[in-house]
Amino acid sequence: MLRSSNLNSVINQLDADQAASDAVPCVEQTNNSNSRQTVAGENECSLAALQLSYGILQIAEPPLARARGQLKELIGKQNKIYIDLSKEKYKLDCSEVAKLNEMMNDVRRYKEKLTRIKKEMQNIYQRTKVLKKRAANVATCKQRDFQRKLEKQQHEESLIGSH
Numbered sequence: 642m643l644r645s646s647n648l649n650s651v652i653n654q655l656d657a658d659q660a661a662s663d664a665v666p667c668v669e670q671t672n673n674s675n676s677r678q679t680v681a682g683e684n685e686c687s688l689a690a691l692q693l694s695y696g697i698l699q700i701a702e703p704p705l706a707r708a709r710g711q712l713k714e715l716i717g718k719q720n721k722i723y724i725d726l727s728k729e730k731y732k733l734d735c736s737e738v739a740k741l742n743e744m745m746n747d748v749r750r751y752k753e754k755l756t757r758i759k760k761e762m763q764n765i766y767q768r769t770k771v772l773k774k775r776a777a778n779v780a781t782c783k784q785r786d787f788q789r790k791l792e793k794q795q796h797e798e799s800l801i802g803s804h
Contacts, residue, residue, distance in 0.1 A: 733741070
């Protein structure tokens with residue numbers, strides 16, 4: 642099978658194959674002119690097949706080459722990132738890992754403190770809300786009592802004033 646994408650080399654290969662087949666004496670080819678026409682027809686078909694395959698290669702090869710280049714570029718970038726990550730991994734020695742663990746423990750402890758403070762603030766808010774409601778009720782009760790005393794005093798003054 643020919644792997645060349647150059648038409649001239651394919652045609653030269655075809656000519657060389659044809660010359661080699663012509664050099665080998667064949668009894669049927671010398672005795673029968675009909676068999677020569679068959680061999681010429683096969684060579685024309687194989688030339689057409691080669692030209693067709695060359696055309697297909699010309700169409701398909703540039704996108705494949707571009708894709709191959711892009712893949713090489715991506716693989717190169719991936720390797721560079723892998724190397725960079727490996728370097729960063731080795732930079733983190735035991736002491737840095739210990740520092741990182743300590744910082745994570747601090748974060749956990751501060752989060753617990755934050756949630757505790759948040760719960761306490763929520764509790765204080767609920768208590769103040771209840772106290773405000775109670776204070777409002779007390780104020781309305783005192784206002785009613787004061788209003789009743791005032792009405793009673795006015796009623797008594799009106800009774801005293803009418804005698």
